[in-house]
Amino acid sequence: MPSxxxxxxxxASVKNTRKITKAMQMVAAAKLRRAQEAAxxxxxxxxxxxxxxxxxxxxxxxxxxxxxxxxxxxxDQTHLLVVMTGERGLCGGFNANIAKLARHRxxxxxxxxxxxxxxxxxxxGRDALRRDYGQYFVGHVDLSEVKKLTYxxxxxxxRDILARFDAGEFDVATIFYSVFESVISQxxxxxxxxxxxxxxxxxxxxxxxxxxEPSEEAILHDLxxxxxxxxxxxxxLENNASFNGAQMSAMDNATRNAxxxxxxxxxxxxxxxxxxxxxxxxxxxxxxxxx
Amino acid sequence: MADTMQFDLVAPERKLxxxxxxxxxxxxADGDLSxxxxxxxxxxxxxxxxxxxxxxxxTAEYAVTGGFAEITPExxxxxxxxxxxxxxxxxxxxxxxxxxxxxxxxxxxxSLVDAAMKVLADMEALGTxxxx
Numbered sequence: 001m002p003s004x005x006x007x008x009x010x011x012a013s014v015k016n017t018r019k020i021t022k023a024m025q026m027v028a029a030a031k032l033r034r035a036q037e038a039a040x041x042x043x044x045x046x047x048x049x050x051x052x053x054x055x056x057x058x059x060x061x062x063x064x065x066x067x068x069x070x071x072x073x074x075x076d077q078t079h080l081l082v083v084m085t086g087e088r089g090l091c092g093g094f095n096a097n098i099a100k101l102a103r104h105r106x107x108x109x110x111x112x113x114x115x116x117x118x119x120x121x122x123x124x125g126r127d128a129l130r131r132d133y134g135q136y137f138v139g140h141v142d143l144s145e146v147k148k149l150t151y152x153x154x155x156x157x158x159r160d161i162l163a164r165f166d167a168g169e170f171d172v173a174t175i176f177y178s179v180f181e182s183v184i185s186q187x188x189x190x191x192x193x194x195x196x197x198x199x200x201x202x203x204x205x206x207x208x209x210x211x212x213e214p215s216e217e218a219i220l221h222d223l224x225x226x227x228x229x230x231x232x233x234x235x236x237l238e239n240n241a242s243f244n245g246a247q248m249s250a251m252d253n254a255t256r257n258a259x260x261x262x263x264x265x266x267x268x269x270x271x272x273x274x275x276x277x278x279x280x281x282x283x284x285x286x287x288x289x290x291x
Numbered sequence: 292m293a294d295t296m297q298f299d300l301v302a303p304e305r306k307l308x309x310x311x312x313x314x315x316x317x318x319x320a321d322g323d324l325s326x327x328x329x330x331x332x333x334x335x336x337x338x339x340x341x342x343x344x345x346x347x348x349x350t351a352e353y354a355v356t357g358g359f360a361e362i363t364p365e366x367x368x369x370x371x372x373x374x375x376x377x378x379x380x381x382x383x384x385x386x387x388x389x390x391x392x393x394x395x396x397x398x399x400x401x402s403l404v405d406a407a408m409k410v411l412a413d414m415e416a417l418g419t420x421x422x423x
Contacts, residue, residue, distance in 0.1 A: 041305040048301060048370050052334060052361060151303035151372070210361075213321050213335040219359065222320075222336045226358070226372060233303055 004276065007269040011262060018258035024090065025251035032183070032244035038149070039180065039237040046234045053227050054198040055210075056220045067217070069162075069224040072195035073171045078115040080138070080170035080194075081106060082161065084177040084235055085125030086243040087144040092253075094178060094186060094246035099128035101188040102176045106133055117170055121157060121236075125176075138169070149236050151229070157236075158229030165194055177235040178242035184249050186242035193231045196224060296328040297366040298344060300353060302374045307353065312346040315367045317360050318413075326362045333362040339388075339413040341377060341420065342369060352377040354417065356388060357410075385418045 002010075060066055083102045085095045102125070106116050118133055120126040121141040130137070141157055143149075161173055173194035178186040212219055295311040315326045318340025326333075339356040355371035362368075373388070392411040399407040 038304070042303055044299070044306055045301045045303045045370055048361065048368055052359065052370075056334075154303075155372075209332050211331060211333045213319060213324075213333060218320075219334060219336050222357075223359065230303060 002272075004269065004272055007265060007272065011265045011269060014258050014261050014265065018255055018262065021251045021254040021258060025248055025255055028244045028248035028251060032241060032248055035237065035241040035244050036180070039234075039241050042234060042237050046230050049223070049227060049230050050198065053196070053220070053223055056216055056223065057196065057198055060216050060220050067221050067224055069165070069194060069228070070196050070220065073168075075171050076114070078117065078170040078172070079109050080117045080119060080161070080164065080173040082119045082121060082157075082173060082175040082193075082232075083125040083129065084175060084239050085120070085122035085128070086239070087123050087142075089124060090250060091243055091247035092250035094243055095122075095124035095128060097186070097188045098176050098178055099125055101190060102129065103132070105174070105176075105190060106136070119161070122239075138164070149233075149240055151233050154233030154236055155229045158225065158232050161194070161232075162225055162228060170194075175232065175235050177239045178246075180238050180241040180245055183245045186246055191231065191235070193228050196227055294328065295346070296326075296364070298346075299366070299368045300342070300344075300355075300374055301368065301370050303372065307371075307374050307376070308344070308351070310344075310346055310348075312344050312367075314345040315369075316343040316345075317362075317367075317369065318342060318355070319360070326360075326367050329364045330362050330367075332364070333360075335360055335362075337369070337371065339392075339410060339417050341417070342371075342374075354380040356414070382418075385414075389414050389418065 057070055060070070081102055083098065085098050089095065102118075106118070109116050116133075116136050117138045118129060118136045119139045119141070120129065120137065122143055126137070126140055139160070141160070143153070146153055164170060165173065172192065174190050174192045176188065176190050179189045180186055295313055298308065298310055298312040298315055299306065300308040313327065317324050317326060317335070318338050320336040320338050323340075324335070336359045337355055337357060340354075342353045342355050344351045344353070353371075353374055354377050355369065355374040357372035358370045358374075360367060360369045375384075389411070392407070392414045396404060396407040396411050
């Protein structure tokens with residue numbers, strides 16, 4: 001049985017922990033709001049970009065001169081997995097879930113005899129994958145110094161990937177990130193960015209009426225690299241919102257657990273205190289009776 | 292024909308402008324062009340330059356680099372990789388953009404050097420134009 005002093009110390013320490021987790025939760029909530037706003041603001045650009053590229057791809061896609069970014073290299077031997085995770089932990093299963101999805105895909109590809117290369121964005125993903133897949137790592141992007149995610153950050157990553165593609169280092173690139181659905185639900189997602197894939201557009205038949213200046217192909221050439229950067233930028237923003245959402249709910253849980261623990265410890269503390277008082281009383285009474 | 296059309300200027304990070312306008316002058320890759328309500332549908336890429344927007348409220352100017360514009364009879368949507376109100380384009384920002392373009396020229400693959408050179412020239416012209 002721990003002494004009264006021990007119990008008191010433990011309660012104080014759990015209370016401190018609760019304060020910290022509570023503060024982290026509030027910080028995450030504030031950041032989440034900003035991250036969501038950023039994601040919201042970025043949406044129109046990505047949507048228009050996609051719509052235009054989809055219609056362009058539909059008209060150019062079939063021709064033999066289609067850009068390699070769209071048509072692919074004609075092989076799917078070498079896969080580049082871009083694993084985007086957070087820089088920090090304390091966010092529940094957020095990082096682990098993304099890493100798990102990437103791990104799953106890597107195993108599948110390896111089993112199919114493909115070559116796998118891994119580019120990690122964010123420290124946690126690298127740490128999670130290093131032990132089993134360390135030999136496949138081709139690079140790492142550190143975002144821990146980046147205070148605010150801007151398009152330039154994404155473009156830097158995009159250019160890195162494109163340079164690797166031009167150098168013939170891989171045939172297919174897939175990015176792994178988490179889609180923010182709600183504070184309690186972040187869905188790890190894999191999205192192929194090279195060669196570009198477009199969802200079937202719904203009712204985009206009017207696009208054929210457009211004039212193109214310069215040519216459709218020239219525009220597509222110009223847009224595809226931007227499309228990659230845009231996809232990465234959206235992924236980064238989604239990831240950031242997911243991270244903060246995950247951290248917020250993780251810290252909410254932690255705060256609640258700390259509260260439960262404090263309640264339990266307080267009851268134990270009070271019991272022991274009363275037991276001690278009762279014991280002293282009994283000693284005094286029996287002493288008095290003995291006289 | 293309507294007197295105005297919907298104009299949207301969208302950068303990756305935020306929507307810069309959205310308003311009914313009467314005329315938009317766009318620095319297209321193949322030359323400047325002016326879009327007014329009822330313009331034939333057109334998609335064009337942009338070169339670095341000044342985008343001028345005329346509306347009932349007056350004239351607004353934006354510096355844009357790269358991206359494309361989608362013009363329909365009722366609307367103009369400009370997706371600029373980097374866009375800002377002209378007032379925000381200070382010499383510092385411009386110098387940074389020129390330096391970046393210059394770096395792109397150096398790093399460009401042989402087949403793309405011409406394109407990168409053009410971007411650099413346009414970027415520098417933009418500065419001269421604004422007498423930065």
